[in-house]
Amino acid sequence: MSQPINYPEGFRAAGAACGLKPDGRPDIALIASDRACTAAGVFTTNRVKAAPVLYDQAILAASDPQIRAVIINTGSANACTGADGLARTRQTAAWVAQALGCEPESVLALSTGVIGLPLALEPVRQGIAALREQLASDGWRAAAEAIMTTDTRPKIASVRHPDGFTVTGIAKGAGMIAPNMATMLSVIAMDAQVERALLQRALVRAAGASFNRIVVDGDMSTNDSVIALANGASGVTVTNEDTLVEALQAVCVPLAQSIVRDGEGATKFVTVHVSGAPDEASAMQVARAIATSALVKTAFYGADPNWGRIVCAAGYSGVAIRPERLSLWLLDAAQHPTLQLVERGEPLDYDEPAAIALMQEPEWGVHLDLGLGKTHTWIWTCDLSHEYVTINGHYRT
DSSP: OOSOOOOOTTEEEEEEOOSSSTTOOOOEEEEEEEEEEEEEEEEOOOSSOOHHHHHHHHHHTSSSOOEEEEEEEOSBOOOSOHHHHHHHHHHHHHHHHHHHTSOGGGEEEEEBSBTTOOOOHHHHHHHHHHHHHHOBTTOHHHHHHHTOSSOSSOEEEEEEOTTSOEEEEEEEOSSSOOSSSOSOEEEEEEOSEEOHHHHHHHHHHHHHTTGGGBOSSSOOOSOOEEEEEEOOTTSOEEOOHHHHHHHHHHHHHHHHHHHHHTOTTOOOEEEEEEEEESSHHHHHHHHHHHHHOHHHHHHHHTTOOOTHHHHHHHHTSSSOOOGGGOEEEEEOTTOOEEEEEEETTEEOOOOHHHHHHHHTSSEEEEEEEOSSOSEEEEEEEEOOOHHHHHHHHTSOO
């Protein structure tokens, strides 16, 4: 990402290659704080949860967790690996704790990769030793590169808040992306002092406006995790929830959007707006149906203004829409209405070559008004291309 990286005080990061990826690319990362952090987490809603998700949730459920580090591995999701998978996560945390001189309960763990593949411990042990030597305040890009799987570029976002504290985050994700978290991992660090319950509330709100509004393919992973750490090293204390949400969103939104822009095989970034809904839940339900429809997304890829697919998806969303009240527009990259395709359920004589030209651009949007109320919402999605099938058809082979 083009924005400058601000380094939060008291944090160090590193990325290394330990052999979890067969091609020798970096595959393990560590983010560590020089002092104990308050921590918050948002995790997958999949009922099948990976070992590190279960481990982290248990750590964060303790009465007063004092987090010092997050270790992230690629190559194995360590999901559907039973009691042995949990034991391997605990061993990973114990090695990190030994390297940093803290308690194992102060270490959180994230994993990404193939489901059902046991985590190879010896490469992890060697990787942790390498990471310890490479930890640096400016090691964020190396860490972001080390957590990539099918990503084509590292994902980093950072902001220096006017109140005097810094928030910096990294993320990975390109496929298995759907609302209510995705096959994505993110660690966000800030050098402000924040009370634990406040940090958790703010992270939930920030994720709701960012990571929970993205779709690549409609699949939900077993490992999705967003971790926020606050160590207070700047000397600034944040007590206002809206201020904290604003700061977190300044990092979460560009990270979430970068995941969609880097979607597996994606060529277009599309914002789906739904307005005129009776409530937020209904608006989101319709938006999700449109944003995950394979027929809609392939039409996006082909720059085909086949608006019937959008209306059809809204119709099977489960919301009691009124077809005679629907209106639909194509939007430009700035999300301004450019071409209206449908008005109150009736097709319009729009300029189809102009619609095709607009949809051939790398970024644009669609806006469906339900005509049922005053609520508006949005989701960021992408097209579905031949390359997506190639990537996922040969993910292991």
